């Protein structure tokens with residue numbers, strides 16, 4: 139693991155790269171450690187791709203957030219496309235991708251196109267704390283188009299909710315460097331609030347980039363809710379039911395469970411109004427939702443457990459609206 143990390147850092151120096159490589163290695167090691175609990179989510183993610191692949195085909199399949207391919211259903215997708223264009227910010231993945239039995243075009247890039255200019259603006263800013271918060275808010279109010287490429291099929295694979303986290307993780311060390319670690323910790327809520335317009339913009343520009351791709355078929359898979367709960371413990375290697383279930387009418391908790399739910403998408407609700415505003419040339423063909431017990435209480439050293447609600451949305455290009 140250390141050797142892979144050092145080799146990748148040597149080939150791809152730079153602060154943003156370091157963050158994505160570390161996060162990628164963290165993701166792989168959590169997936170191994172919690173495989174008993176993650177299997178269900180990974181199977182549901184792959185099953186959604188099997189369903190989507192029944193009606194999709196073409197020359198190029200683009201996958202945004204391909205990552206270490208934990209959740210890409212290559213056997214279902216490869217017979218339907220001539221090549222994969224795999225996109226991610228983590229350069230370490232090129233080795234994983236080169237092992238696929240299908241032609242791969244690797245694209246290592248920040249799909250938001252925002253991180254470099256936003257970080258540069260923060261680094262070169264010479265004001266006090268309040269002015270800095272204004273700057274952070276203002277950055278998010280100026281739309282920047284995200285990475286987009288024309289393609290036949292397009293999958294956004296569990297990356298949408300990561301975009302806001304990426305912005306927070308890029309920003310925090312810059313603020314600490316300017317204002318000191320203790321000050322930034324004490325004012326955590328202030329800067330997290332200031333990040334919100336940017337986070338919302340990142341979500342909207344991602345949906346607009348899906349629209350700009352003009353892909354015939356799009357599959358968007360993303361977290362929609364984050365849940366933290368207390369009241370039950372789990373052992374790392376022994377599967378047991380999650381303590382909550384989700385239905386159209388809301389959350390149902392087992393006895394003794396307390397929990398809090400947060401939107402994963404900065405209040406952007408993935409419903410027909412949002413889709414007709416940001417993806418006007420697409421109709422929603424079908425959607426599914428399931429739970430990912432990402433950090434069962436007792437397995438990751440916190441006093442609570444974490445669940446994500448994940449959703450898959452399959453869109454089809456709407457010819458008559460495409461004038």
Ligand SMILES: C[S@@+](CC[C@H](N)C(=O)[O-])C[C@H]1O[C@@H](n2cnc3c(N)ncnc32)[C@H](O)[C@@H]1O
Nearest residue numbers: 203204205206207208209226227228248249295
């Ligand atoms: C939750 S992971 C999903 C990975 C993959 N689908 C899997 O499970 O194997 C999110 C992926 O998005 C990538 N990512 C996050 N922010 C990105 C950005 N701004 N541009 C490009 N890739 C990004 C990460 O490097 C990571 O591989």
